Amino acid sequence: MESKHYDVVIVGSGISGSVIAKTLTNAGKKVLILEAGLQAGIALEGEAAYNVYQDYIRTFYNAPAKVPNSPYPDLKDAPSIDVLQIQKLQPGQVPPPGYLVQKGPLPFASDCMRGPGGTTMHWLGTTLRMLPNDFRMKSVYDQNVDWPISYEHLKPFYEMAELEIGVSGNVQDQHYPGIGPDFFGEDYVYPMRKIPQSYMDGLISKKTDRLKVTVNDKTYQLSCISTPQGRNSVPNTRYAYSKIIWDKTKKKLRLAKADQYNNIPSLWDNYTGERCEGNASCVPICPVQAKYNALKTLKKANKENLEVSTRSVVSRIIIDKKNKRVEGIEYKRYENPGEPEHTNLTAKGTIYVLAASAIENAKILLASDAANTSDQVGRNLMDHLVMLTWGLSKEKVYPYRGPGSTTNIPTFRDGEFRKEHAAWISPIDNWGWSWPVFSPGSDVSAAIANGLFGKALRDHINEVVTRQVLLHFEVEQSPEPENRVTIDPAYKDALGNYKPVIHYSVSDYMLKSFEAAKIVSDQIFEANDIEDHTVYNPVTDPDYVVYKGQGYTFRGAGHIVGTHRMGFTKDDSVVDKDQRCWDHDNLFLAGCGNMPTLGTSNPTLTMTALAFNVAENILKQL
Amino acid sequence: MKPEVDPKNLFLEISVLLTGFNNAELYATGMFDTYYHALQANTGQANFAYFFEEVEKILLENRNEPEKINQAITSRLMQPSSYNGLAGSIITMWYTGNWGNDVIDGQAYVQGLVWDAAQTHPPGAKQPGFGSWSMPPL
Numbered sequence: 001m002e003s004k005h006y007d008v009v010i011v012g013s014g015i016s017g018s019v020i021a022k023t024l025t026n027a028g029k030k031v032l033i034l035e036a037g038l039q040a041g042i043a044l045e046g047e048a049a050y051n052v053y054q055d056y057i058r059t060f061y062n063a064p065a066k067v068p069n070s071p072y073p074d075l076k077d078a079p080s081i082d083v084l085q086i087q088k089l090q091p092g093q094v095p096p097p098g099y100l101v102q103k104g105p106l107p108f109a110s111d112c113m114r115g116p117g118g119t120t121m122h123w124l125g126t127t128l129r130m131l132p133n134d135f136r137m138k139s140v141y142d143q144n145v146d147w148p149i150s151y152e153h154l155k156p157f158y159e160m161a162e163l164e165i166g167v168s169g170n171v172q173d174q175h176y177p178g179i180g181p182d183f184f185g186e187d188y189v190y191p192m193r194k195i196p197q198s199y200m201d202g203l204i205s206k207k208t209d210r211l212k213v214t215v216n217d218k219t220y221q222l223s224c225i226s227t228p229q230g231r232n233s234v235p236n237t238r239y240a241y242s243k244i245i246w247d248k249t250k251k252k253l254r255l256a257k258a259d260q261y262n263n264i265p266s267l268w269d270n271y272t273g274e275r276c277e278g279n280a281s282c283v284p285i286c287p288v289q290a291k292y293n294a295l296k297t298l299k300k301a302n303k304e305n306l307e308v309s310t311r312s313v314v315s316r317i318i319i320d321k322k323n324k325r326v327e328g329i330e331y332k333r334y335e336n337p338g339e340p341e342h343t344n345l346t347a348k349g350t351i352y353v354l355a356a357s358a359i360e361n362a363k364i365l366l367a368s369d370a371a372n373t374s375d376q377v378g379r380n381l382m383d384h385l386v387m388l389t390w391g392l393s394k395e396k397v398y399p400y401r402g403p404g405s406t407t408n409i410p411t412f413r414d415g416e417f418r419k420e421h422a423a424w425i426s427p428i429d430n431w432g433w434s435w436p437v438f439s440p441g442s443d444v445s446a447a448i449a450n451g452l453f454g455k456a457l458r459d460h461i462n463e464v465v466t467r468q469v470l471l472h473f474e475v476e477q478s479p480e481p482e483n484r485v486t487i488d489p490a491y492k493d494a495l496g497n498y499k500p501v502i503h504y505s506v507s508d509y510m511l512k513s514f515e516a517a518k519i520v521s522d523q524i525f526e527a528n529d530i531e532d533h534t535v536y537n538p539v540t541d542p543d544y545v546v547y548k549g550q551g552y553t554f555r556g557a558g559h560i561v562g563t564h565r566m567g568f569t570k571d572d573s574v575v576d577k578d579q580r581c582w583d584h585d586n587l588f589l590a591g592c593g594n595m596p597t598l599g600t601s602n603p604t605l606t607m608t609a610l611a612f613n614v615a616e617n618i619l620k621q622l
Numbered sequence: 623m624k625p626e627v628d629p630k631n632l633f634l635e636i637s638v639l640l641t642g643f644n645n646a647e648l649y650a651t652g653m654f655d656t657y658y659h660a661l662q663a664n665t666g667q668a669n670f671a672y673f674f675e676e677v678e679k680i681l682l683e684n685r686n687e688p689e690k691i692n693q694a695i696t697s698r699l700m701q702p703s704s705y706n707g708l709a710g711s712i713i714t715m716w717y718t719g720n721w722g723n724d725v726i727d728g729q730a731y732v733q734g735l736v737w738d739a740a741q742t743h744p745p746g747a748k749q750p751g752f753g754s755w756s757m758p759p760l
């Protein structure tokens with residue numbers, strides 16, 4: 001029905017779609033974004049942006065469970081994956097509610113957000129680079145696979161991603177295992193100075209930095225370092241770039257010099273969100289937008305060259321049977337997100353990009369019978385497996401203040417042990433026991449059940465809540481073909497689109513890390529006088545696993561990765577090193593789905609670097 | 623079965639005793655009327671009346687004897703079997719802004735006293751300012 005022709009049609013307005021749209025429109029290309037979410041959410045300035053955001057905040061205040069998706073509209077016609085709905089499908093029974101159909105054996109525990117801006121609306125904003133060895137796991141450790149590109153290749157794109165997101169951090173602090181002196185460029189600094197580390201970080205680092213721990217007969221010296229993150233602090237006057245431009249003659253993207261860096265404030269005015277104010281609610285919503293979200297990128301697109309079609313849920317791509325090129329993208333435009341009525345439309349362009357996040361991208365490809373010569377579409381689904389440990393510190397540490405995490409322990413991000421078990425990173429969490437046991441609400445109910453009231457209750461809450469310490473052990477999951485997204489005509493959503501069917505499990509290489517990480521946690525707790533209160537519950541924890549007789553629980557990190565991986569040949573992967581589908585030369589994929597392995601950094605910075613690389617490749621091809 | 627004193631006054635007095643926050647602190651939340659209405663709306667008439675009758679008795683019997691008042695609260699109000707757990711519900715309301723598992727309203731969440739008790743602020747509101755988290759609370 002739709003006749004207009006664009007240079008590029010992009011599916012999704014999350015960070016990957018927005019980075020590509022911004023880069024292409026600023027280079028003069030005509031772009032259409034198809035976005036499944038509501039029109040209101042795409043407002044990029046002034047009152048409209050303010051009003052819709054205030055609605056999100058009100059919804060968040062009113063939500064009984066303040067989970068990542070709680071502020072944002074849940075649309076029947078474009079449902080979001082939600083952490084409150086991670087029940088497994090029981091054979092012979094009605095599928096439990098939720099967008100994912102979980103076949104197990106373990107439920108997949110991460111979510112994402114369908115709506116303008118995508119999942120960065122509720123991400124935390126940790127922006128660590130991957131390590132050089134993460135790109136060559138097969139060659140160095142005989143595990144997993146190598147990437148077809150190296151850290152060196154990605155390095156200039158990392159710098160673009162750090163500018164785009166607006167990273168606050170201190171390069172001097174960034175000592176990771178297995179990196180050389182040229183990990184960062186000479187004299188490189190982040191756009192903004194580091195976000196102050198929490199009071200608790202200070203206390204824990206005092207006894208943990210340089211602490212020697214023993215695991216599997218080997219001794220490691222721990223370190224505690226500040227975490228780079230995508231939230232505004234004070235601009236670093238030594239940072240000298242302001243934007244990313246397309247150099248037509250060299251056919252390359254590059255950073256453009258500037259006198260100073262200006263932090264990117266809220267969408268609605270320049271005086272809100274210039275600095276993090278310590279709202280401590282980055283997940284699920286930063287009230288002042290001091291934290292980066294993808295709409296900030298979209299706002300910088302050239303509006304003359306950009307159209308965004310909202311309420312447009314993509315179901316299928318159409319492929320010319322003869323030349324294998326993509327001819328169009330089919331989408332369903334609903335009027336009312338609660339009603340199934342919709343119009344079927346087709347968008348046409350020279351080049352197409354799927355940026356609908358890893359699970360949805362794979363699902364669309366499967367529904368289109370596209371890009372799958374390798375049989376890798378949907379496979380190798382990964383996440384960081386977050387094992388939490390929690391305890392009560394002897395000294396008051398005063399959590400529930402500041403951004404979610406400001407310090408991490410990078411010691412186990414790389415090393416010889418990767419031949420035996422998976423690597424991990426340990427963020428120190430600033431928000432007490434809220435994640436594992438819903439503190440402090442649960443502390444109040446427990447105290448009431450014990451008959452506490454009045455001053456005794458107030459004192460008790462003060463004594464307990466101010467001492468809560470939580471550590472994460474975010475374990476790198478390996479790519480495994482049987483962890484996968486599939487489709488099945490038996491499972492469709494309100495618009496008649498396929499729901500993703502998930503098969504998911506974890507194997508010994510990761511389970512061994514839970515064992516090792518718990519041993520490290522015990523030694524950290526002991527050195528810090530922290531009384532361990534960790535409980536892994538076989539009955540109530542959805543992802544409870546047993547290794548050598550010991551039970552562990554892991555949680556999802558929200559890092560949905562690997563479902564359409566990049567590789568060396570059309571037989572081992574879905575996209576080539578340019579992130580173009582091997583099977584269709586005018587179809588690019590964007591997002592964490594392209595990543596062959598996960599490493600130990602939260603994936604979005606790497607994915608954003610990759611998205612700039614996609615934009616450059618598209619500009620070369622157009 | 624009607625208490626002599628306006629139940630609203632009794633609600634204030636018993637809220638102070640149950641929460642450990644004084645009148646001024648409770649009023650400062652701006653939530654007093656909202657909570658009183660929530661309490662009325664969520665409690666059966668008879669239970670509401672019996673509860674405040676008992677509150678009134680406890681207060682009268684033990685005037686100026688805080689220890690005894692506390693003992694009476696423990697034995698006559700804080701038992702889960704007493705008045706359908708109403709005393710606990712009142713504490714939960716002031717501390718978290720919830721009635722049971724439901725948020726009473728957005729402001730109720732923001733004004734939850736648990737955050738004050740823990741020397742912090744509710745996530746997403748009353749933000750203490752850049753860098754404040756790197757020092758102990760005031």
Ligand SMILES: Cc1cc2nc3c(=O)[nH]c(=O)nc-3n(C[C@H](O)[C@H](O)[C@H](O)COP(=O)(O)OP(=O)(O)OC[C@H]3O[C@@H](n4cnc5c(N)ncnc54)[C@H](O)[C@@H]3O)c2cc1C
Pocket residue numbers: 011012013014015016017034035036037068110111112113114115116117118119120122123124125126127283312313314315355356357358360557558559560590591592601602603604605607
């Ligand atoms: C709680 C949480 C915390 C996180 N914290 C961090 C962190 O600290 N650091 C980090 O690196 N990463 C973090 N992540 C991961 C990060 O948020 C994601 O990697 C990133 O946002 C993905 O971006 P994307 O653009 O690929 O996809 P998304 O942001 O998911 O965007 C996809 C877009 O596509 C649209 N879309 C989806 N389906 C369709 C369709 N069928 N048709 C049309 N449009 C469609 C959606 O509406 C959306 O706009 C976190 C995730 C979660 C859940």
Ligand code: SF4
Pocket residue numbers: 231275276277278279280281282283285286287288289290291402403404
């Ligand atoms: S701590 Fe608060 S102000 Fe800072 S980024 Fe998080 S939510 Fe925003």
